[in-house]
Amino acid sequence: MTRFVSTRATAEPVPFATAVLHGLAPDGGLYIPQQVPSVGARWREIKDFRELSAAILEAWIGSHIGSTPVRDIIGRALDFEVPIVRLAGGDWNDVLVVELFHGPTLSFKDFGARCMAGFMAAALPEGEKRTVLVATSGDTGSAVADGFAGQDAIRVVLLYPRGQVSPVQERQLIVRRPGVMTLAVDGSFDDCQRMVKEAFAVAAPTIPRLSSANSINAGRLLPQMVYYYRAAAEMRPGEFRCCVPSGNLGNLTAGVFAHLSGIRAARFIAAHNANQFFPHFLSTGEKSEAASVRTLSNAMDVGVPSNFERLVRLLDRRSLVSLIWGTSVSDADTLAAIRRVREKTGYVADPHTAVGLEAVSRYRKETGDSAPMAVMATAHPAKFPETIEQALGHPPEVPARLERYWKMSTQSKLVRPRVDDLLQEIV
Numbered sequence: 220m221t222r223f224v225s226t227r228a229t230a231e232p233v234p235f236a237t238a239v240l241h242g243l244a245p246d247g248g249l250y251i252p253q254q255v256p257s258v259g260a261r262w263r264e265i266k267d268f269r270e271l272s273a274a275i276l277e278a279w280i281g282s283h284i285g286s287t288p289v290r291d292i293i294g295r296a297l298d299f300e301v302p303i304v305r306l307a308g309g310d311w312n313d314v315l316v317v318e319l320f321h322g323p324t325l326s327f328k329d330f331g332a333r334c335m336a337g338f339m340a341a342a343l344p345e346g347e348k349r350t351v352l353v354a355t356s357g358d359t360g361s362a363v364a365d366g367f368a369g370q371d372a373i374r375v376v377l378l379y380p381r382g383q384v385s386p387v388q389e390r391q392l393i394v395r396r397p398g399v400m401t402l403a404v405d406g407s408f409d410d411c412q413r414m415v416k417e418a419f420a421v422a423a424p425t426i427p428r429l430s431s432a433n434s435i436n437a438g439r440l441l442p443q444m445v446y447y448y449r450a451a452a453e454m455r456p457g458e459f460r461c462c463v464p465s466g467n468l469g470n471l472t473a474g475v476f477a478h479l480s481g482i483r484a485a486r487f488i489a490a491h492n493a494n495q496f497f498p499h500f501l502s503t504g505e506k507s508e509a510a511s512v513r514t515l516s517n518a519m520d521v522g523v524p525s526n527f528e529r530l531v532r533l534l535d536r537r538s539l540v541s542l543i544w545g546t547s548v549s550d551a552d553t554l555a556a557i558r559r560v561r562e563k564t565g566y567v568a569d570p571h572t573a574v575g576l577e578a579v580s581r582y583r584k585e586t587g588d589s590a591p592m593a594v595m596a597t598a599h600p601a602k603f604p605e606t607i608e609q610a611l612g613h614p615p616e617v618p619a620r621l622e623r624y625w626k627m628s629t630q631s632k633l634v635r636p637r638v639d640d641l642l643q644e645i646v
């Protein structure tokens with residue numbers, strides 16, 4: 220079975236269950252497979268999405284975690300559809316929009332968060348309890364809370380910066396869920412992250428055992444491979460091209476895992492907003508450590524992507540540059556793309572997906588390669604009504620899945636940006 224090693228290569232290889240419980244490797248690196256397993260060739264024949272997902276993950280991590288079948292974890296976590304919409308018109312002929320936002324919180328974060336919750340519950344030794352701390356600036360927190368809600372041995376504490384998430388995002392964070400506590404921090408996202416870090420550093424018998432659920436956890440990353448396989452099955456072998464709206468590069472890293480374990484992709488497009496660390500690296504080989512800037516596609520506002528460390532361990536720069544084409548899209552071009560895509564194809568894209576669609580248009584113009592291309596649609600447009608209205612002059616349609624949040628009861632508690640306040644809440 221695949222064992223996991225640290226990107227810094229000093230920590231001992233561990234089984235998947237340990238990597239999930241640890242989050243970060245003890246030497247501070249991120250877990251990657253010691254050797255990428257092969258998924259084989261049979262995946263192309265599996266039509267059922269949950270069957271396909273289980274087969275891929277079993278090839279990576281085996282059939283069980285503890286005594287729980289991986290198949291059962293996946294079946295429970297991925298209880299929603301992944302429709303693929305084929306666009307026609309403008310620069311987007313034969314673009315396949317892979318809609319990853321049909322889960323309960325309407326962003327692709329549901330894939331990783333829900334599967335990770337199942338993995339962690341299965342990996343936890345009998346009788347042990349954990350408290351999962353999550354600092355969130357938007358989509359991650361609600362996906363994690365939703366994934367873990369109701370798991371008896373695991374409690375979730377969410378921290379978000381009050382007044383700095385959108386109204387829809389805030390609503391999704393504060394609805395009442397069993398086993399979930401939401402803290403509105405009177406501070407910034409950086410304060411929230413610092414409080415989580417400081418809480419981990421405090422060891423006292425009164426403080427419950429803590430885990431983290433951020434995007435560096437291998438248990439969140441691996442399940443994200445499944446929709447790359449799903450999309451690749453729609454294209455001819457060896458011709459899979461895929462554009463990924465990117466921030467922390469977790470989604471793209473999962474794509475590269477899928478590439479190495481079976482898909483053999485022809486090309487990836489890394490579509491970034493004004494935070495252009497990775498496109499800059501691809502074109503110059505330099506690492507520019509700039510602070511993040513705020514944009515309309517706020518889930519991608521990352522100055523230095525943490526999964527970069529994984530990508531450069533998986534592939535040398537030459538392989539990265541030949542496999543991945545990158546670009547950086549401004550807010551003005553994002554708004555224009557929402558408008559143009561709507562006009563030419565009738566499709567309404569959220570701001571993150573729009574960054575991807577603009578990148579496809581640029582890629583096609585610059586390279587002349589007009590072969591079919593998948594685009595990962597990472598969020599539902601209704602999560603960003605202000606931006607959609609700004610671009611199109613009218614707000615997006617709101618699906619019932621999102622509407623229901625406004626009918627649920629809420630809970631949240633305001634705390635000062637101090638670790639003592641956090642600890643007081645969790646003891």
Ligand SMILES: *Cc1c(COP(=O)(O)O)cnc(C)c1O
Pocket residue numbers: 326327328358359434464465466467468469470471518519571597598
């Ligand atoms: C998190 C997120 C992204 C970026 O994904 P990474 O794995 O961080 O690159 C893109 N779009 C949406 C809607 C997100 O929530």
